[in-house]
Amino acid sequence: MSITTPGGFRAAGVAAGLKASGGSDVALVVNDGPLKHAAAVFTTNRVAAAPVLWSRQVVSDGRVDAVVLNSGGANACTGPEGFANTHRTAEVTADLLGVSAADVFVCSTGLIGEQLPMDKLLAGVSEAAGNLSSGGGPAAAEAIMTTDTVSKEARYPASPDTASEGYSIGGMAKGAGMLAPGLATMLVVLTTDAVLPPAQLDAALRAAVRVSFDRTDADGCMSTNDTVVLLASGASGATPDPDQFTSALTGLCLDLASQLITDAEGASHTIAITTVRAASEADAETVGRAVARSNLFKTAIFGNDPNWGRVLAAVGTTDAAFEPDRLNVSMNGVQICRNGGIGDSRDLVDLSGREVTVEIDLAAGTASATIWTNDLTHEYVHENSAYSS
């Protein structure tokens, strides 16, 4: 059920004192091979954190030997000193593992604009290197949490009994706020023991991320630190069909994305917005994202109010192909807006449960896409006004 499920990986998570809470805050993931293949995607935010700048270079040759991650500090907007600290973290990790610093991928998450306490961090890395084990995945998943209330892990195949293709995939994720377009803070580590070259890993990762994490939008805010990295050890000896691998990886990413949105800060509803009969998949995605970012829509759902007018007001801000008088909107299966006007009674919509489905019918084509989001609640305001992140 974790990143150490696939063969060839060891991990650890320790408490280094970066978090005021005293919780674990440094994680280490090591690929013991025989392959050290990797691919990664990063935030598109132009204000990128030091570890993002570093790790982009590390993965550019398709090889990553280890990933070192910390919570309790994002190391973003920290200038040359911040970059030197990321570099130093990679060097110390490399020395401890006997690998090259140029193959050590670094991720950080937490408050922006503060330097990391390097003494504590490096002592933690040293302790983590001493604790590495093939059962260490869950401890690593714990150590990357910030405002997450639970750790997030997933595996393929879903259970060890499931007939598989001879390889497995594991994953861990963190992220609660700042989940947004082009990713979130949101750190995700994926591991597999499949035999795949870096180019195929990269193609599979981009395909999986495009329809999972990239369509998860909790609060429209884009982080400086978002990273998803995929490591392949080849330890299974199995060489999967690329399409089958991409499909398996996509399923696992959707699982993790669903865990992220369910644990989004303060959320009381998990909302799937599916746009159908769009002229293109891009149109469907644009429409879903516009609704997912409407604070008025999100507060209405918090109030169990099937306010389809706010859905249409958001749809109307987009440049997607549609005619206003042909729009249909359903919530939890009730078509409350028909042909751009009043449909079935709002009173038929029950929003008391956790899961909400919104279907927007553009009547303009055959494409569709789903965006996952959550409601805007008092608890979100409380967490983000009280917590400096």
Added chain:
Amino acid sequence: MSITTPGGFRAAGVAAGLKASGGSDVALVVNDGPLKHAAAVFTTNRVAAAPVLWSRQVVSDGRVDAVVLNSGGANACTGPEGFANTHRTAEVTADLLGVSAADVFVCSTGLIGEQLPMDKLLAGVSEAAGNLSSGGGPAAAEAIMTTDTVSKEARYPASPDTASEGYSIGGMAKGAGMLAPGLATMLVVLTTDAVLPPAQLDAALRAAVRVSFDRTDADGCMSTNDTVVLLASGASGATPDPDQFTSALTGLCLDLASQLITDAEGASHTIAITTVRAASEADAETVGRAVARSNLFKTAIFGNDPNWGRVLAAVGTTDAAFEPDRLNVSMNGVQICRNGGIGDSRDLVDLSGREVTVEIDLAAGTASATIWTNDLTHEYVHENSAYSS
């Protein structure tokens, strides 16, 4: 201090029973001339309300004789029946005033997706027509309120004693939620007794709106009903210099915009985000708007937290010209981010007052722009989860 300050205008506001509260909800503004010149700007939302569709046609010839407005129902997403109701409202108003329905401008605000109770509305219009007076401006301003806590009015010159150019301008506005780009719901009526042709009114109105209402962004949500209409009676006989008139009108629009943002739903801080040294005014506006729409930034300000990291994270999502390591950010005069990194201590920033100024220095040019917004509070979530609008 109102739309009846300029000569040539009468107004009224009455309670027609559209609002559950029993408050006044129908307003009527009549231009007695001698000129009946007008210009207007509307929401760019493609899902536009019936009164917007109607009034766009009415003003297209530059003539408006009267404006009839109602709160208690937006008449948006109401299909052919909704459009017929707007048409009927204009016809009844025209009959009462002895003018052409094609010169009666209609505005509505309130819940989307419900038909207006036409019996009540038309009875209210009849009552308002009987109550018209040259002192009726304040009553009209009251009647267009929805979640506004106070009515909003402004005049030029600021006091009757001020030396003027021989003409005056009056204005009223409503709007608390949905204040956004390309306007808000937000209805604004402006009146002047200056002698100006429709084309000059239109140019002045667009110039004034561009730097006032269009830069007011309370919650990023764009309404289906936003309208700003300017009526000129020519009753003063004064023909102002177009630039002087535009300047006076802009000042009055900024005054009303400031009143709108100060009364934004649940706000506890009024925030002016000024972007300086931008490569273009468009860049400055884009950057300010990105920050104004960051829920993480807005909740931080609610918590009196000078969280400049969230400012940079928002700036980084834009395509404005800048280098991350040259960005500076000040809050309330303290430069807490310098060269993209840590500046003066956060502890020096006092956010306990109502007014917050954020200055973002892009170090990329000489242009600047200010966007006005407010914080995201528990009260915003409460109002918008409990109130169906």
